[in-house]
Every structure is written in structure tokens, then in C-alpha cells.
Amino acid sequence: MPHLPITIVEASSKGAVVFTFGPEFHVTDREGKVIASTIVDEQGGPVAKAERSCKGGIRAAAFSRDGTQFATCTVDKGVYIYETENWTTVRSLYSEKRCNDLAFDPSGELLVTADKFGDANWVGTSPGASEKSEVLLGHVSNLCAIGFSFNKAPYLLTCDRDEKLRVSKYPNGYNIQSFGLGHTEFLTTVACAPFALDYAITGSGDDTMRLWNMHSGQLVQTVELGEYLAKYYESGAAVCTENTYEDRTAAKKRYGVLRIRAVDAIEAFVAVVERIPVVLVFPFREDKLDEPQVIDIAHPPTDVAVLGDRLIVSYAPNASGELVVALKLDGSKYVADDELTATLSANVTTTKVEDMPKVQSIYVWGNKMYLERPKGEEGHGNEDGDDQD
């Protein structure tokens, strides 16, 4: 029987790696040994039991910068904050609206959530903090991704479905530093790095990644992903069957960016793209994204995490039932890390399901053409205030 795919991989600065699937997750150490899980009995051994979400599948997850805290948000508006020593729940609360992403602020004292009604809310992470979250800022759009810069006076970066990157000061989020305007479709991900202090990199459904100067909002560079990835459609390696993605326009050639993350160890940015079985590593040189290393992997990815100088990629559902692959540096190039891959494959297993599961394409929620959506979902994401109050 097939297994649920891993949809999110998050790695902490302390070397813990979280793999989420549905409402569950496993946590491994940097060698791939499971140290905590929401499903303990299946794992056995000295594994910490983490509270499972009782509020539906996990939609986003994040570690604090120091790696001592971890948080998830779920499709049913649940928000969970864990400490990472014993993986006990520090706080669990309901957000007023469904959150699409979340991030700890640089100090780790506050957790900022980004909801589908365009508001970013903050809530205290300590057990004694106020239960109630407060509005920090808001877009009139869906928020899709959120992040913090590494400047001394940090910026809060919020990405919305209406092509906008907003750069706000933090904690005074009412003061907008700039807008990054240039994408022609919804944004999906944003990355900052200590080695690129003035810059933010965004990914979008418009087949590009863009590099912005955060202070001015100026578009510095546009990476057309088709230049590197068109051949995967030509060779048939790109998976675009409706069996894998719930997406009515699956036959079209698209390069929707799923995730961009900084690889501090080699001063590079790594990106994964929906349907295309590759990992792209762009060295950051002279304030630009250099030509990427394009690393072939066995199946299309769902996410990528950065564990020191290693990369851990989760796979979309595939016939061979593989869930993850690890990559390691060989000189300046990434190659498969067979040892870690084998350990992870042995240790990280997910829930069994009857049928081969599907992954929802980013174009389903990102596309403004609601009529294209599957029956019964037309109103999804169309904030007519229906689930407010």
C-alpha cells in the first residue's frame, strides 16, 4: 500500500529535521535517527512523543533561529508551539483565520502567522504570554509566505497572492520600507540570508525567481527558470499527470517555485520547483544569483531543507514509494548522500493509505481563475467574508 508523501521538511540550526505528513510529523537528528514523533508506537526506542495535531493536516512549519522552538499551523486553524528539548507542547491555540505560513521573529519571543485573509498576526511564544494574537499588518489578499531578514533592524517580509512582496520594518510593522513589484503571478516563498543582508529572494507561480533590494524594493535580478528546466518537459522527466497533482491545467509547462532557502555554509540559495525532478543551487556571488548547479533527483520534490551543508529533499508521491533523498557536498558540487538517504528511508515512514495520494498543485490556490477549480472548491480562497466572525 502506498504511503502519504512528506509535504514539508524543516531543519533547525541545531541539526533537528522535521518531516510532516498529514497531521503527523517525525523529527530526526542530523544522522537521520528519529528523536521525536507524533506516532511513537510505530517507531519504538527512546523517542519523545510530540503532540499530534487534532486540527487537520500541517500546512506550514518553522523553527526559531536558535533551534529551541518549533511551530506548526494546520488547515483547521490550529497553531502549535513546541520546545525542542523534549518536544512538549508549549502552547496550542486557534488562529482566527487559516494560516498559510508562520515564522518566529529573530528573538524567538513572538511567532508571526500569515493568514489567508491577508493579516499577519503575532502571538507570544512563552507559556505565560497572552492567549490572544494581535494584528501586526495586513494585505488585502491571501498571504502566501512570510519571513524575516537578518539585518540588525530586521524587516518582516510578507508575500501575497497579488504578486506583491511587502518589506515592513519590525517590530513597527505599520511602517512599510518598500514593495517588491515585478512578479506576474502569486508568490510562494521568500528567503533571506546573513550573507546577503540587503536582499530578499522570492519564488512565484510566474516561472521566475526574483532578487530584490529590500531597502528600496528595486528588482535586482530575474531568474527565468525555463532556461534551465525546459529540457525536463522535453525529455518527459517533468511529471505533469493529473494523478500526481490536483490541477486541471496540468498539461501546461510551468515552473512554479515551491521553496527557496539559504544555504549559509556555501553562501548559496537552493530552490525546488513543482513537477521538475531537480534541485537548483544558485551560488550568491557579487550580489547576484550565479549560474545554478542543477542536480537531478529521482522524483519531483515537495520541499527542500538545509541541514548545514547538506540538503534534504522530500518527494512527491511516486510508484517506487521513495519519500526522501539527501544530498551532500563533494568539493563544490552536490551529489547524492546515499548513507543519509538510506538511514532516513529506513527510519522515516509515513501513514499508509489505500490509494496513491495526490499533492495539491500551488496553481490550485494561486490561480485567480476560480472557475477552473474542481467542483465544490470554486469559492476556496475567494474571501467573501464567508468564514469570518
Place this chain on the structure above:
Amino acid sequence: MAEVKKENPTTTEQEGPKLPQKRFFRQRAHVNIFNDVPLDYPINPDEEDWSKLYPTYFRPHADKHQAASDAKRPHSPSVDGPTVAPAKRGPAATAPVEDSLAKVEFADIGCGYGGLLVALAPLYPTTLMVGMEIRTKLVDYLQQRIEALRGFQRNLLAQPGTEWVDVNVKLAQEVAALSQPLAGTKESHDTGETERLVPGHYENIAAMRINCQKYLPNFFKKGQLSKMFVLFADPHFKRRKHKARIISQTMLAEYAYVMKTGGIIYMITDVEDLYNWSLSHLDDFPLFERIPNDEILADPVTPFVINSTEEGKKVARNNGKKYLACYRRIEDPDSSEAV
């Protein structure tokens, strides 16, 4: 901008320019700002071709740089779906050369039939003002009206010895007229001179269709606006619709972004609840500061804010109360502003 198809006033030389009739442009008041209605908006302010709205002030983009016409604009929703040309889309990485000193400085958010713009145009004859409205019919009406007024002005300029209007006298007459009972069912006509010359000749005002709450930064750069007007906004009484109000806690950040330090936001309404609600957010917002009443009354714009719009006149006719408040954009008092 909305594609406004209208008869060009200059082509109907025999009959002269024609003012549009308001009764053909009625539209219900409420629009859901969260809905994705087809709108045309630029990727960023540099891509906006203002020459369509202010032909005397801007050269068309095509002359300026070919890139603009090649740039694909995002659509909401996309007209052709996600089938977009492969590679090379979006603007060039380098910003186009800015060769015009002209820029829009006043914005009337939710301008309706544009009474304020038409009244203000002669008072600030060299300041570009834009009316932003989400309802198509009203935008069509206003843009046709402005183009007709421009046509009248051009014709008048061709006749030597035409009288110039004194804007202050005219305003005083208008305010006085408001106290008169409404004459039958006759359609009230907006301000706008068709027989005398006015400073600026209405070349400095225009209307565009836009969802201000979604796309304001696509049109205006940081600190571009010196005045912003929110006159008789949709009150959105239901609590769950409060996020849709033009003045809300989160929208104020975007208004502060497009306004320059010292710029003024004018807010007036006949709904006391909305007034109190707006004030509570404006008072709490660190980048705006309330302007004292005596200063507001000395502001030459204030009488126009109170009286020149269709809503303002309607409220006056019904002896309704109007609530006015003005706020100034100030520097961030938070010391952490220093980077």
C-alpha cells in the same frame, strides 16, 4: 486603467463636446474588494502609462522605451489563464529612465462621480490629481466628463476674450446654492465650467478604475502623494465586512507608504459609527497625527471636501450631519527606524 471607450470630443466639432448624463451611469454602491474582478494594473509604478490620463503632461510609454509595451501586465484574473509566453516576461531588470517631472500628487480614493476633482482642478492647476474608483460605470462617467470639460476649454481657448472664472467666488456661490431646496427631480449638475476658462483647463485631473486596497503601490511610489481624500466611503456596517473599509488598521500602513511626510489625508462621512471607527484607527496609527480644527478650517481644500461631492450635496440637502477629520503623515516616532 479601465478601457474607456468614448466619443472623442474633438471629433464632434459641429456640436462641440458633450457632457455625459449621470443617469446612464448609475451603479449600486457596494463592491466586494476581495473579489478578483478583471482589472488592469501596472506591474509597478514605472510601468504605468500616465499619458493616457494626462496627455498634456506625459509622453506615451511607447516613445519612451519599447520595453513597456512588451512587458506583460498581470491580470486579475488572468485573461488568458496561465498560458503565458515562455521565458522573457515581466519588466526589464533595469528600471526605465524617468524623463518626466510630472507626477500625480493628489488621490481621491473612491472618487465616485468625481465632484471633488472637478472642483479642485482649477484651485491647483498644475497639480495632477487622480480619482480612483472600483465601479466601472462611475469611472466611465467621470473620464467622459473630464474629457468633455477639456474639450470645452480647448474651444474656449480658441475664442479670444473668453472670461476666466474666479474659483473662490464660484465656490461661495456653490455653497450658498446648497442651502436652497432641491428643484424638483432635476439632476444636480456637478461643478465644472463649460462657458468660462479655468486655470489648468481640467488637464490635471483624471479617473481610473482600480481596487485601491489591493493595488495602490502598483501605481504610486513611496512618498509620492501629498493629499489623499476618503470622502463618504462605503460604511460596510456589518462587522465581518470591516476589513473592507477604506480606512482600517492595516490599510493605513499602505496609505502612509504612498504619502509623503507632511501629506494630509482628508476623511469625511455622514455615518457617525464609521467616523468613530476611522478615528480610533487613525488616532492609534503611529504615522498619522490629527490636525487641529482651526487649521483644518483655514485649509483652502476643506470647503471642497465638505461640499463638492455628490454624496456631500445629498447629505446637505437632507440636512444630514457631516463628520470631518484630517490627519498629517508624520515620521515614524519609533526610534528603531534607524537601520
